[in-house]
Amino acid sequence: MVIDATKMKSLGDRLAAEEVRGRSPWADARKRFFRNKAAVAGLVLLILVGLFALFGNSLAAWSNEELDFTVMGQVAELGGPSFASGHYFGTDDLGRDLFARTVQGTRISLMVGIVGSAIAVVAGTLYGATAGYVGGRIDNVMMRTVDILMSIPYMFVLILLLVIFGRSIAMLFVGIGLISWLDMSRIVRGQTLSLKHKEFIEAAQATGVPTFTIIRRHIVPNLLGVVAVYATLLVPLMILTESFISFLGLGVQEPLTSWGALISEGAGTISYGTLWQLAFPLFFFIITLFAFFFVGDGLRDALDPKDR
Amino acid sequence: MLSYIAKRLAIAVPTLLLLIIISFLLMHAAPGGPFTQERALPPQVLANLEAKYGLDQPLWRQMATYVWGIVSDFDFGPSFIYKDRTVNEIIAQGFPVTLTYGSLSFVLAVAVGVTLGVFAAIWHNSWLDYLAVGISIGAQVLPNFVMAPILVLVFTLWLRWLPGGGWEGGAWQYIVMPVIALSTSFMASIARITRSSMLEVLNSNHIRTARAKGLPERKVILRHALKPAMLPVISYLGPAFVTMITGSVVVDIYFSTGGIGKSFVDSALNRDYAVMMGVTILVGALTILFNLVVDILYAWIDPKIRY
Numbered sequence: 001m002v003i004d005a006t007k008m009k010s011l012g013d014r015l016a017a018e019e020v021r022g023r024s025p026w027a028d029a030r031k032r033f034f035r036n037k038a039a040v041a042g043l044v045l046l047i048l049v050g051l052f053a054l055f056g057n058s059l060a061a062w063s064n065e066e067l068d069f070t071v072m073g074q075v076a077e078l079g080g081p082s083f084a085s086g087h088y089f090g091t092d093d094l095g096r097d098l099f100a101r102t103v104q105g106t107r108i109s110l111m112v113g114i115v116g117s118a119i120a121v122v123a124g125t126l127y128g129a130t131a132g133y134v135g136g137r138i139d140n141v142m143m144r145t146v147d148i149l150m151s152i153p154y155m156f157v158l159i160l161l162l163v164i165f166g167r168s169i170a171m172l173f174v175g176i177g178l179i180s181w182l183d184m185s186r187i188v189r190g191q192t193l194s195l196k197h198k199e200f201i202e203a204a205q206a207t208g209v210p211t212f213t214i215i216r217r218h219i220v221p222n223l224l225g226v227v228a229v230y231a232t233l234l235v236p237l238m239i240l241t242e243s244f245i246s247f248l249g250l251g252v253q254e255p256l257t258s259w260g261a262l263i264s265e266g267a268g269t270i271s272y273g274t275l276w277q278l279a280f281p282l283f284f285f286i287i288t289l290f291a292f293f294f295v296g297d298g299l300r301d302a303l304d305p306k307d308r
Numbered sequence: 309m310l311s312y313i314a315k316r317l318a319i320a321v322p323t324l325l326l327l328i329i330i331s332f333l334l335m336h337a338a339p340g341g342p343f344t345q346e347r348a349l350p351p352q353v354l355a356n357l358e359a360k361y362g363l364d365q366p367l368w369r370q371m372a373t374y375v376w377g378i379v380s381d382f383d384f385g386p387s388f389i390y391k392d393r394t395v396n397e398i399i400a401q402g403f404p405v406t407l408t409y410g411s412l413s414f415v416l417a418v419a420v421g422v423t424l425g426v427f428a429a430i431w432h433n434s435w436l437d438y439l440a441v442g443i444s445i446g447a448q449v450l451p452n453f454v455m456a457p458i459l460v461l462v463f464t465l466w467l468r469w470l471p472g473g474g475w476e477g478g479a480w481q482y483i484v485m486p487v488i489a490l491s492t493s494f495m496a497s498i499a500r501i502t503r504s505s506m507l508e509v510l511n512s513n514h515i516r517t518a519r520a521k522g523l524p525e526r527k528v529i530l531r532h533a534l535k536p537a538m539l540p541v542i543s544y545l546g547p548a549f550v551t552m553i554t555g556s557v558v559v560d561i562y563f564s565t566g567g568i569g570k571s572f573v574d575s576a577l578n579r580d581y582a583v584m585m586g587v588t589i590l591v592g593a594l595t596i597l598f599n600l601v602v603d604i605l606y607a608w609i610d611p612k613i614r615y
Contacts, residue, residue, distance in 0.1 A: 153554065160588060248557065249573075270457060285454070293449070
C-alpha cells in the first residue's frame with residue numbers, strides 16, 4: 001500500500017479540526033477596550049443618548065410644536081418639570097414641551113456631528129492618503145493648500161457662508177464639511193508616509209497594481225485604526241462647532257432646534273428663574289461630549305497599547 | 309533665521325490674499341445687492357448709487373480696488389447699512405475692547421495653565437495632579453458658551469457679586485467674567501499639554517544626567533526641563549489664538565461687552581457684508597501674523613529646526 005491509511009486519517013483529522021483561533025489585532029483591541037471602564041461607560045452613555053434621540057418622541061406627552069396655553073405667561077411658576085403635566089423637562093418660555101424639544105435638538109446635534117465627521121473621514125482619508133502615497137511635488141502642493149486653508153479663521157468664514165447662502169441645515173453641513181477634513185488629511189498623510197515603504201506595498205507595486213487601487217486596497221485599510229480614533233474625537237468637535245453657531249442664532253433655525261440653540265434659549269432666560277431650560281439641554285450636551293471623548297481615548301489606548 | 313522668516317512670510321501673504329478674494333467672491337455670490345430694499349429704488353437713483361460705490365465696474369476691477377484699498381490705506385470701505393459710517397470706524401470702536409479682555413485671557417490661560425501643568429508633572433500622582441487632570445477633562449466639555457451662562461448664574465444671580473454684562477470703559481468688575489469664560493478651556497488644554505510633555509521630558513536621559521551630577525531639583529526643572537517641555541505648548545498657541553478670537557464673539561454677545569464680535573454678529577444678522585468681510589479679513593490677518601510669531605518662537609527655542 002502506497003498510502004498509509006492511518007497517516008491519511010490523522011491528516012484528515014487535522015484538516016477537519018478547527019484551527020486554533022488566532023488573535024487578530026482587532027480582537028486584542030476589543031478586549032483592551034472593554035477592560036477600560038471609562039470607555040465602556042462612555043459607550044453605554046452614547047447608546048442611551050442615541051436611544052433617547054431615536055425613541056424619545058414616543059415617550060413624550062407633548063409634541064415639540066404644541067403650545068401649552070395653561071402655562072403660557074407664567075412659565076416660571078407653572079412650567080417647571082413635572083410628571084403631572086406631562087412636561088418631564090418643563091416647558092420653554094413659549095410653553096413648548098422641553099422634553100420633545102430636547103429630543104429634537106439631540107437628533108439634530110448628533111446628526112451634524114456624525115455627518116461632519118463622516119465627511120472628514122471620506123475626504124480627509126482620500127486626500128491625505130493620496131498626498132502621502134504619491135509624494136513629491138504633488139504632496140507638497142496638496143499639503144501647502146491644507147496649511148493655507150487651516151490658517152483661515154474658519155468660524156468667521158462659516159458664518160459668512162451661512163449668512164450669504166441662507167441659514168439652512170444643508171448649508172451648515174457644507175460649511176462644517178469644508179473644514180472638518182483638514183486635520184484628518186494631515187494625520188492620514190503622516191500615517192501613509194510610514195506605510196509607503198512596507199514590503200506588502202512594494203509587492204503590490206511589483207505585481208503592477210495601479211496606484212489608486214493600491215491606495216484603496218492596501219493603504220486605506222491599514223489606516224482604519226487612526227481614522228476610527230480620530231473620527232470619534234471629531235464628532236464632539238463638530239457638535240461644539242454647530243452648537244457655537246446655533247448659540248449665536250446663526251445656525252439651526254426655528255422650528256428646528258439643536259443643543260446649541262436650546263442652551264442659548266436657556267442662557268437667555270436664566271434671570272427669569274426658569275433654570276430647567278438651561279439645565280436639561282446642557283446635561284445632554286455635556287454627557288455626550290464626555291462620552292465621545294472617553295470612547296475616543298479608549299479606542300486610542302486599545303489600538304495603540306504601547307502609548308500608555 | 310532671516311531666510312526662515314522670509315519663507316514663512318512668503319506663505320502668509322498669499323494666504324491673506326486668498327482669504328480676501330474668497331470673502332469678496334462670496335459677497336458677490338450673495339443674492340440681492342446692498343441697495344435691494346423692500347421698496348425698489350428708481351433705476352436712475354440705483355444707477356447713481358452703484359456708480360458712487362463703484363458697483364458698475366467689472367468684477368475684477370472692483371476686487372482690485374477693494375484689495376488695493378486694504379493694502380495701501382488699510383481701508384475696508386463704507387458700511388452697507390449705516391450710510392454714515394465706514395467699516396474702519398465700526399472696527400475701531402470694538403477692537404480695543406476685544407484686545408483688552410482677549411490679551412488678559414491669553415496671559416491668564418498661559419500663566420495658570422503652564423504653572424498647573426508643570427506642578428502636576430513634578431508631583432505626579434499627587435492630589436494636585438489629579439486636580440489638574442480633573443479640571444482639564446471637565447473644561448473640555450465646558451466651552452465658553454456654556455461657561456458664560458453658568459458664570460452669570462453663579463456670580464450674578466446667586467452671589468450677586470458681579471454685574472451680568474456691559475463694559476463701562478473696562479472697569480474690573482466687567483472684565484472678570486469675560487476673561488474667565490474665555491480662558492478656562494484654554495487653561496485646561498495648556499495644563500494638559502504641559503503636564504504630559506513635562507512628564508515625558510522628566511523621564512528623558514538628559515534630566516537623569518543633570519540629576520546624576522547633583523544639580524538641585526529646582527535647577528534641573530528650570531534650566532533643563534522647562535524649555536524642551538514648552539515646545540508642544542508653543543505649537544498649541546497658534547490654534548488656541550484662533551479659537552480664542554472665535555470665542556470672543558460669544559463673550560461679546562453674552563456679556564454685551566461691545567467688542568468686534570458684536571459688530572460681526574450684528575452685521576451677519578443685518579447682512580452688512582462690508583463689515584463682515586472687514587472683520588473676517590482683520591481676524592485672518594491677526595491669525596496669520598500670530599502663527600508667524602509662534603513659528604519663529606518655535607524655531608528659536610527648538611535647536612533641531614533648521615532654517
